[in-house]
Amino acid sequence: MNPLPLAERRLKPSPFLPDLAEIIRKDRLTATETLYRLRLADGSELGHTPGQFLEVSVLGIGEAPFSISSSPTRGEAFELCIRRVGDVTKALERLELGSMVGVRGPLGRGFPLSTMRKQNVLVIAGGLGIVPLRSLITNLIDERDDFDDVTILYGCKNPGEMLFKDEIAQWVTRDDVDFRVTTDIADPGWKGNVGPVTTLFRRLEVHPARTVPVMVGPPVMFKHVVKQVLACGVPEDRIVLSLERRMKCGIGECGHCQINGVYVCQDGPVFTYAELKRLEEAML
Amino acid sequence: MRFLAQDQLEAFLGHLAGQGRVVAPVKGADGVVLFRPWEPGMAVELDVLLAKQAPKDYVFRQSETYLRFGYQMEGVAAAGAEVTAATDRAHAVLKVEPQNDAPAQVIFGLRPCDARGFVQMDNVFGGYGGFYFDPYYNAKREATTLVAVTCRDPRSTCFCTAVGGNPAGTEGADVLMTQVEGGLTAEAFTEKGEELLAFVGFSEAGQAQTLYAETVKEQAVARVDVPFEIEGVRENLRANIEDPGWHDLCMRCISCGTCTYVCPNCYCFNITDEIVEGKGERMRTWDNCFNPLYTLETSGHNPREQKSNRFRNRFSHKFWYYPEKYDSLLCSGCGRCITHCPTRIDIREVLRFMGSPRSAAAPAGEEA
Numbered sequence: 143m144n145p146l147p148l149a150e151r152r153l154k155p156s157p158f159l160p161d162l163a164e165i166i167r168k169d170r171l172t173a174t175e176t177l178y179r180l181r182l183a184d185g186s187e188l189g190h191t192p193g194q195f196l197e198v199s200v201l202g203i204g205e206a207p208f209s210i211s212s213s214p215t216r217g218e219a220f221e222l223c224i225r226r227v228g229d230v231t232k233a234l235e236r237l238e239l240g241s242m243v244g245v246r247g248p249l250g251r252g253f254p255l256s257t258m259r260k261q262n263v264l265v266i267a268g269g270l271g272i273v274p275l276r277s278l279i280t281n282l283i284d285e286r287d288d289f290d291d292v293t294i295l296y297g298c299k300n301p302g303e304m305l306f307k308d309e310i311a312q313w314v315t316r317d318d319v320d321f322r323v324t325t326d327i328a329d330p331g332w333k334g335n336v337g338p339v340t341t342l343f344r345r346l347e348v349h350p351a352r353t354v355p356v357m358v359g360p361p362v363m364f365k366h367v368v369k370q371v372l373a374c375g376v377p378e379d380r381i382v383l384s385l386e387r388r389m390k391c392g393i394g395e396c397g398h399c400q401i402n403g404v405y406v407c408q409d410g411p412v413f414t415y416a417e418l419k420r421l422e423e424a425m426l
Numbered sequence: 427m428r429f430l431a432q433d434q435l436e437a438f439l440g441h442l443a444g445q446g447r448v449v450a451p452v453k454g455a456d457g458v459v460l461f462r463p464w465e466p467g468m469a470v471e472l473d474v475l476l477a478k479q480a481p482k483d484y485v486f487r488q489s490e491t492y493l494r495f496g497y498q499m500e501g502v503a504a505a506g507a508e509v510t511a512a513t514d515r516a517h518a519v520l521k522v523e524p525q526n527d528a529p530a531q532v533i534f535g536l537r538p539c540d541a542r543g544f545v546q547m548d549n550v551f552g553g554y555g556g557f558y559f560d561p562y563y564n565a566k567r568e569a570t571t572l573v574a575v576t577c578r579d580p581r582s583t584c585f586c587t588a589v590g591g592n593p594a595g596t597e598g599a600d601v602l603m604t605q606v607e608g609g610l611t612a613e614a615f616t617e618k619g620e621e622l623l624a625f626v627g628f629s630e631a632g633q634a635q636t637l638y639a640e641t642v643k644e645q646a647v648a649r650v651d652v653p654f655e656i657e658g659v660r661e662n663l664r665a666n667i668e669d670p671g672w673h674d675l676c677m678r679c680i681s682c683g684t685c686t687y688v689c690p691n692c693y694c695f696n697i698t699d700e701i702v703e704g705k706g707e708r709m710r711t712w713d714n715c716f717n718p719l720y721t722l723e724t725s726g727h728n729p730r731e732q733k734s735n736r737f738r739n740r741f742s743h744k745f746w747y748y749p750e751k752y753d754s755l756l757c758s759g760c761g762r763c764i765t766h767c768p769t770r771i772d773i774r775e776v777l778r779f780m781g782s783p784r785s786a787a788a789p790a791g792e793e794a
Binding site: 156157158159160162199201202203204205206227228231244270360361386387388390391393394395396397398400401402403405408422423 | 492493495497522524526550551553555556557558559560561562667668693694695696697698699700701706708710713715720721722723724725727729730735742743746747748750751
């Protein structure tokens with residue numbers, strides 16, 4: 143749990159002072175999710191790692207944490223996939239192209255890409271967990287030769303909630319990516335697997351010593367999927383999870399995301415299961 | 427050791443007020459003693475041991491605007507039309523201006539526990555965990571000189587010595603003054619403190635005054651209760667984390683957060699925006715970890731939904747999590763949380779009970 147040295151972070155005169163970013167594209171993905179494409183107003187690159195997040199503000203409404211959904215391999219603009227649910231997200235949705243929002247970050251510790259190189263990567267996404275994982279998946283695909291087998295398991299509540307359908311269509315056609323999807327509830331057009339994401343493990347071979355499982359999803363998913371990968375023999379310190387918490391300041395002060403002595407916003411949001419196992423309340 | 431005659435106190439404060447703001451405990455018309463900006467003519471209240479609130483607010487503001495911003499209102503129909511800035515069409519941000527107001531100030535008459543409270547809080551805002559240096563807290567902290575006054579007459583709720591403090595403690599204090607016959611003795615521990623004692627009203631303390639002050643200090647230490655043994659508290663809190671005793675202890679807590687607001691070193695805060703007619707500000711405001719909304723995420727997930735978990739968090743944070751991260755307790759033993767809790771929850775009772783091996787402790791209901 144070593145936070146990055148100060149110099150490696152984008153330390154502003156005030157870490158509370160947002161940079162401005164322009165909304166350059168908006169794509170409605172589902173009834174409630176929109177994909178925003180943004181660019182920093184000063185033209186600089188965000189410089190993030192998959193798994194990191196931003197504090198995004200609609201100035202006057204508020205600020206909230208969102209994981210970055212695009213890969214750093216894809217140039218200077220970046221993407222956020224946001225569900226319309228609270229004040230900030232509702233205000234965001236009403237902003238037009240060209241509007242400016244405030245962003246602070248990238249914040250926190252992202253996915254351990256160096257641990258994954260030359261290893262099999264098993265990505266497990268539940269619901270909105272696909273949002274930060276899309277950043278990782280895109281990065282894996284763009285640097286495909288650096289990784290061994292790439293397997294993606296994606297579970298959603300119903301087919302209508304599935305995100306990034308166009309990209310998924312591309313992942314499915316690739317020979318070098320094993321993509322499997324399941325839904326809790328099928329609709330009449332659904333021909334795929336039905337059941338929780340753990341049911342996708344049935345026909346899956348996991349090499350415990352060579353696989354890094356990376357999972358993002360609701361707490362209940364963690365509980366079952368961790369059990370599943372442990373049963374496959376994957377060591378605890380190779381199981382990677384990203385936690386959701388109410389990260390308000392994002393810089394390890396305000397206390398909202400704190401679990402015991404750990405600040406999810408800075409020590410995480412990405413942790414290994416070995417780190418979380420000893421933290422009471424982490425998996426609640 | 428220096429000496430200031432009682433009749434020189436007003437002149438001393440006046441001298442300090444000529445150089446910056448002076449904050450001191452003053453009794454209001456309602457009888458409540460609070461740290462207030464001092465002006466000539468105001469009586470400083472040193473006989474009431476503790477101001478109702480710690481002077482935390484003067485360094486870590488209860489509510490602090492740290493950003494002002496303005497929207498250009500292009501596209502909005504008419505002046506005076508209802509504007510909800512960010513949600514209106516065709517706006518553009520004009521500018522975002524950081525705010526950081528840190529006047530030079532002397533906090534006079536705080537107690538050693540209050541001064542130590544700042545030192546304990548410094549860890550988190552100073553970025554000692556490897557995180558960020560907080561520009562707002564630190565600007566005010568650096569512009570502040572702390573003149574502590576020895577607790578001649580500790581209260582029954584004081585427990586500073588149990589947590590490593592002292593009623594004549596000097597940790598964090600630039601100057602420590604002690605009330606003696608006819609005035610106050612004064613000792614400086616920092617350069618800032620030395621500068622203050624250069625005031626002409628000070629004289630060298632006589633042998634009798636020095637002896638008196640030392641006696642006052644010694645007697646004060648002896649009068650502070652040691653209600654629990656700090657040794658082993660961290661380990662026992664860890665061992666007792668799942669103990670059902672937490673449920674019993676938290677039963678009467680109404681999650682009001684008074685304990686966190688009167689505390690000299692509770693530092694949690696929230697961030698909110700306000701906007702009126704296109705001019706807005708972003709502020710941070712003290713928060714309260716007992717509030718069920720404190721950890722509630724937009725998704726509806728709440729990792730500390732249970733009151734007992736929130737209750738446990740505050741005590742564990744002060745005596746286990748924070749010490750583990752920063753090698754410092756987050757409690758200086760002032761006892762304000764005990765005197766101000768509307769349901770008489772007593773941190774000493776909680777620590778005696780949950781900070782000991784559970785088999786050896788009495789049931790919660792039989793304590794206090």
